[in-house]
Amino acid sequence: MSEYLDPRGLxxxxxxxxxxxxxxxxxxxxxxxxxxxxxxxVESKALSPETMAAIIQVAxxxxxxDKLADKYYAIAVKxxxxxxxxxxxxxxxxxxxxxxxxxxxVATGASSYLAMGWEIDRVALLKQIEDSPFFQAIRGGLVVSxxxxxxxxxxxxxxxxxxxxGGYLERGFDDITWL
Amino acid sequence: xxxxxKTDDNSVVVVIGTGAGGxxxxxxxxxxxxxxxxxxxxGRHLPDDYINDEWPSFGQLAWLDARTTSGDxxxxxxxxxxxxxxxxxxxxxxVHWAGASLxxxxxxxxxxxxxxxxxxxxxLDWPITLEEMEPWxxxxxxxxxxxxxxxxxxxxxxxxxxxxKAGADKLGYKDxxxxxxxxxxxxxxxxxxxxQAGFCFQGCKxxxxxxxxxxxxxxxxxxxxxxxxxxAHVLTxxxxxxxxVSGVVYADKDGNQHRQAARAVCVAGNSIxxxxxxxxxxxxxxPDGLANSSGQVGRNYMRHMTGSVYxxxxxxxxxxxxxxxxxxxTDESRNDPSRGFVGGYEMETLSLGLPFMAxxxxxxxxxxxxxxxxxxxxxxxxxxxxxxxxxxxxxAITLHPDTKDQFGLPVPNVNFSDHPNDIAMRNHAYQQGQxxxxxxxxxxxxxTPPYPSTHNMGTNRMSAKARDGVVNKHGQAHxxxxxxxxxxxxxxxxxxxxxxxxxxxxxxxxADYIASQMTAGKL
Ligand SMILES: Cc1cc2nc3c(=O)[nH]c(=O)nc-3n(C[C@H](O)[C@H](O)[C@H](O)COP(=O)(O)OP(=O)(O)OC[C@H]3O[C@@H](n4cnc5c(N)ncnc54)[C@H](O)[C@@H]3O)c2cc1C
Ligand code: SF4
Numbered sequence: 213m214s215e216y217l218d219p220r221g222l223x224x225x226x227x228x229x230x231x232x233x234x235x236x237x238x239x240x241x242x243x244x245x246x247x248x249x250x251x252x253x254v255e256s257k258a259l260s261p262e263t264m265a266a267i268i269q270v271a272x273x274x275x276x277x278d279k280l281a282d283k284y285y286a287i288a289v290k291x292x293x294x295x296x297x298x299x300x301x302x303x304x305x306x307x308x309x310x311x312x313x314x315x316x317x318v319a320t321g322a323s324s325y326l327a328m329g330w331e332i333d334r335v336a337l338l339k340q341i342e343d344s345p346f347f348q349a350i351r352g353g354l355v356v357s358x359x360x361x362x363x364x365x366x367x368x369x370x371x372x373x374x375x376x377x378g379g380y381l382e383r384g385f386d387d388i389t390w391l
Numbered sequence: 392x393x394x395x396x397k398t399d400d401n402s403v404v405v406v407i408g409t410g411a412g413g414x415x416x417x418x419x420x421x422x423x424x425x426x427x428x429x430x431x432x433x434g435r436h437l438p439d440d441y442i443n444d445e446w447p448s449f450g451q452l453a454w455l456d457a458r459t460t461s462g463d464x465x466x467x468x469x470x471x472x473x474x475x476x477x478x479x480x481x482x483x484x485x486v487h488w489a490g491a492s493l494x495x496x497x498x499x500x501x502x503x504x505x506x507x508x509x510x511x512x513x514x515l516d517w518p519i520t521l522e523e524m525e526p527w528x529x530x531x532x533x534x535x536x537x538x539x540x541x542x543x544x545x546x547x548x549x550x551x552x553x554x555x556k557a558g559a560d561k562l563g564y565k566d567x568x569x570x571x572x573x574x575x576x577x578x579x580x581x582x583x584x585x586x587q588a589g590f591c592f593q594g595c596k597x598x599x600x601x602x603x604x605x606x607x608x609x610x611x612x613x614x615x616x617x618x619x620x621x622x623a624h625v626l627t628x629x630x631x632x633x634x635x636v637s638g639v640v641y642a643d644k645d646g647n648q649h650r651q652a653a654r655a656v657c658v659a660g661n662s663i664x665x666x667x668x669x670x671x672x673x674x675x676x677x678p679d680g681l682a683n684s685s686g687q688v689g690r691n692y693m694r695h696m697t698g699s700v701y702x703x704x705x706x707x708x709x710x711x712x713x714x715x716x717x718x719x720x721t722d723e724s725r726n727d728p729s730r731g732f733v734g735g736y737e738m739e740t741l742s743l744g745l746p747f748m749a750x751x752x753x754x755x756x757x758x759x760x761x762x763x764x765x766x767x768x769x770x771x772x773x774x775x776x777x778x779x780x781x782x783x784x785x786x787a788i789t790l791h792p793d794t795k796d797q798f799g800l801p802v803p804n805v806n807f808s809d810h811p812n813d814i815a816m817r818n819h820a821y822q823q824g825q826x827x828x829x830x831x832x833x834x835x836x837x838x839t840p841p842y843p844s845t846h847n848m849g850t851n852r853m854s855a856k857a858r859d860g861v862v863n864k865h866g867q868a869h870x871x872x873x874x875x876x877x878x879x880x881x882x883x884x885x886x887x888x889x890x891x892x893x894x895x896x897x898x899x900x901x902a903d904y905i906a907s908q909m910t911a912g913k914l
Contacts, residue, residue: 274757277766335758351757359749359765360446369769370711370745373443375596379586380549385713388550390706391557391831 235326237282238265245286252283258296258303266310266325267292267350273334274351275358277367284364288357289350302349309346313337394618396428401652403428404905405639406659407625407668410483411894412878413659414603415534417619418611419902425909426616428651429608430623430641432660433480437605441486441594445746448593452486454479458663459791462808465840469754474805475694475844477661481621482604484661484845485891486594489716490574490601491739492537493888494528497521498726499734499779502884505726506733511810512781513691517883518855518864527896535573535601535895536580545569546576546585549713551740554704554772558827559720566721570739573601573892574714580606587713589742623649626798628656628672628681628874636681636874642798655873655905655914657866659898662692662847662880666788667803669851669861682851682861682868682876689789691782691852692805693885694844696813698776699741700824701752702833703767710742710772723823724778724887732815735887736778738824743773751842764837772828776820777846779887781810788850846890851880865904866897873914877901 231241239246239253240261245268246253256264264286271285296303313325316337322328325337341347358364365372374380396403406417406429417429433454442448453476460467460474467474478484498505501516508514532540539545546569548556559567574591575584585599598605611617622644629650631637638652658665666689670680680688718740725735743751745768753761786808790801809817821838828836854860857869866881868874877898879890886893908914 275762275765276759277762279766351755355749356446356746360746365745368745368765369707369709371709372744374588374590374712375443379588379597380712381585381587383712384709385549385587385589386547386553388553388708390704391553 234262234265240265247282250281250283252286254286254290256293259293259306263307263310264289264293266313267306269326269334270313270338270347270350271354271358273331273338275354276331279367280364284358284361287361288354291353291357292350305346305349309341309344312341312346316340393426394612394615396426396618398649398651400426401637402426402654403652404655404657405430405651405653406657406877407639408432408483408659408661408664408878409481409603409608409619410478410659410661410878411485411488411603411891412898413657414482414485414607415895415898416657416659416877416902417617418603418607419899420905421611421614421617423902423906424616425906427611427618429617429619430625430639430651431481431619431621432624433478434621435481435604436486436594438594438596438598441590441596443588443590443593443596445593445744452478452480452594457794457796457802459794459802459804460806461804462786462806464807464809465754466843467807470843473843474807475661475663475847476842477845477847480604481608481619482602485602486604487592487845488602488891489591490572491716491719491889492532492535492571492573492892493737495521495524495886495888495893496724499884499886500524502734509733509781509812511783512812513784514782515852515854515859515883518853524896527900528892530899531892531896534899535892536575537571537573537892538569538576539571543579544576546572546574546714546717548718549587550708551710551713551742551772552718554708554831555718555720555738555740555774555827558829558831561830562827564720564722564827568719569717570719572714572717574717575599585714589711589713589715591715624798625660625668626671626800628658628668630674630676630681630871634676634871636871646798655875657875657877657901658851659876659878661878662850663788663803663805665876665878665880666850667790670790671800682870682874684870685858685860687852687860689850690784690787691849692786692788692807692847693780693782693849693882694807694841695846695885696736696776696778696780696816696820697841697846698817698821699773699839700776700821700828700836701764701771701773701839702825702828702836703764704770704772704831704833707769708772709769711744715742716740716775720827723820730819732812732819734779734812734816736776736816736820737887738820738827739775739777741773741775752837752839754840764835767835772831774824774827776817776824777887777889778816778820779885780813782849782852782884783808783810846879846885848879848882848885848890851876853881853883866901867904875901875905
């Protein structure tokens with residue numbers, strides 16, 4: 213995860229000093245997004261840090277796992293920033309998608325998507341844009357970019373590769389006791 | 392040693408594809424001293440190369456050339472460019488396969504007679520009977536080292552099986568065991584025993600599972616009569632003025648084209664590529680494609696009635712540990728129309744790793760209903776439902792009018808819609824699968840839609856009469872006597888069992904027939 217820490221070689225304290233709080237979770241500054249409590253930050257090359265923060269929240273709301281920290285969602289959606297850096301249309305898709313969500317949030321009386329307090333209210337907005345290219349790009353990408361992170365596998369109990377350990381013949385392939 | 396052969400050597404039998412059908416046939420012919428050139432579109436990957444990681448393994452092995460889909464099946468919506476999950480490599484889909492090896496039942500060779508005339512279904516009896524097939528099944532099971540045959544013990548049950556078995560017992564099912572699996576339960580044939588590694592779908596790194604990649608192919612090569620050309624993608628089959636096939640044109644790794652002459656050609660590219668190849672080989676003599684006077688080439692595409700049931704329990708199952716598919720309930724595979732459908736289905740244990748579970752549990756779904764199911768992954772058990780689906784003329788492989796592949800040839804479109812019988816059977820199977828897990832104490836069960844097809848059948852079907860199908864009871868084209876179909880596309884109907892044992896049995900039988908025809912001077 214190191215590449216996601218202190219993206220510009222700045223110390224974490226420095227980052228926090230240079231940024232301003234966005235909701236309760238994030239600190240944003242020029243070209244970066246840091247987590248308020250967790251020791252990670254992500255550089256944003258093409259998308260604004262505010263857009264990245266909203267996309268991370270959309271990712272969590274799409275596949276909410278309370279046992280997964282935000283950094284896994286941040287890693288999972290980082291590809292959209294990379295792609296936006298190379299593809300202006302993708303940049304527009306992401307920035308406009310978030311802008312749309314924010315204006316929908318404002319219409320409900322909140323100040324932004326991120327400022328909406330309950331998942332159920334945010335999900336109600338996502339439901340309305342479920343078929344949009346913006347939402348489908350985020351959801352579709354997550355299926356692989358979130359669940360194929362080897363770091364998240366143990367959190368779900370999945371053990372991954374087994375050949376180097378000789379399979380499970382001696383390691384519990386039939387160890388069930390509760391049946 | 393006669394191999395390798397020259398491209399103008401017209402004494403060789405050319406086999407296209409080295410999977411269950413082609414790999415077996417190539418070896419069997421070579422064992423009889425017949426000169427064989429096997430052309431394989433993919434490269435050679437052996438157990439050392441296989442990757443215990445689902446997406447990278449998929450990237451290594453899967454057939455990813457462009458394909459399109461249509462019809463009302465969900466695969467067309469969720470995986471529009473990936474109708475089937477099959478392999479492009481020496482060994483074909485026997486690198487991926489799980490090893491379940493079941494004989495068809497007696498009535499499944501004569502379903503038109505048994506089921507009657509079902510509206511919308513293009514049913515036909517096979518031109519062979521179980522009795523005729525039995526000796527070939529014997530040989531195939533011996534070759535593949537199928538458990539519970541030839542005195543080979545069954546595999547030990549893993550956790551996923553134990554959950555299935557507990558539910559099956561409570562429900563009163565009588566026939567639940569760890570399957571007839573072509574996976575070594577003890578060392579055999581120079582290969583070791585299963586280490587319960589749990590990556591059967593990704594290629595068995597222990598070589599415990601039978602795969603033509605490291606059984607049939609090297610055995611054939613060792614005779615000196617078989618030459619396997621890798622990265623040799625066959626584009627068209629050519630014929631002479633007498634309407635006999637005379638050779639094939641293929642592209643090598645660099646896209647350069649070559650022509651290999653042939654005494655006979657055996658097509659075994661699996662049920663999408665095989666008919667596509669015949670259709671792409673149309674000529675002025677055969678304007679509708681080779682062997683297609685019946686119009687049945689590409690039609691009657693079957694993929695089995697499939698679906699899965701996953702269930703979450705209060706405590707861990709760790710279903711990914713151990714053999715992926717060594718568990719079966721066969722009680723529902725009988726034909727009993729009182730259930731509301733003809734034909735039957737098997738319930739077989741199945742596990743996906745976390746990455747594939749995310750992709751296949753309910754494609755397109757999102758939100759807490761989905762993610763909470765994923766949260767239950769460690770406590771999940773899973774089964775696959777596989778039953779007989781109805782052949783329908785409109786379920787077909789056709790050439791796409793516009794989209795071309797990397798060689799400029801029309802890509803295959805796979806059109807598929809369920810028959811009402813398929814839907815009724817799937818609903819019954821979902822209900823019974825969920826009942827099995829409920830009986831074992833599940834707190835949540837999930838009927839999961841079919842994946843891209845792993846079982847592909849029927850698109851060059853066998854028939855007694857030339858007007859009803861593409862090949863005769865030996866897989867020999869009705870229209871062209873030195874053209875054979877040697878894979879699952881020759882299936883007249885699909886039965887409720889996994890297809891590979893039958894594909895291998897037919898290939899062994901076909902090798903015998905080809906040899907006898909050659910001896911008789913007819914080929
Ligand atoms: C994940 C998975 C699990 C499975 N589990 C089971 C199971 O437990 N039991 C069971 O019975 N079956 C199982 N199957 C199905 C089984 O793998 C297939 O039924 C069987 O391999 C089909 O044999 P085939 O000869 O028709 O085609 P394949 O084995 O797919 O071989 C076709 C070969 O032809 C090559 N080819 C295609 N076109 C060309 C061309 N134009 N030129 C040159 N080469 C070409 C391909 O690259 C491939 O190597 C499973 C399949 C998958 C994917
Ligand atoms: S479980 Fe057995 S057959 Fe499957 S991959 Fe592991 S060793 Fe091979």
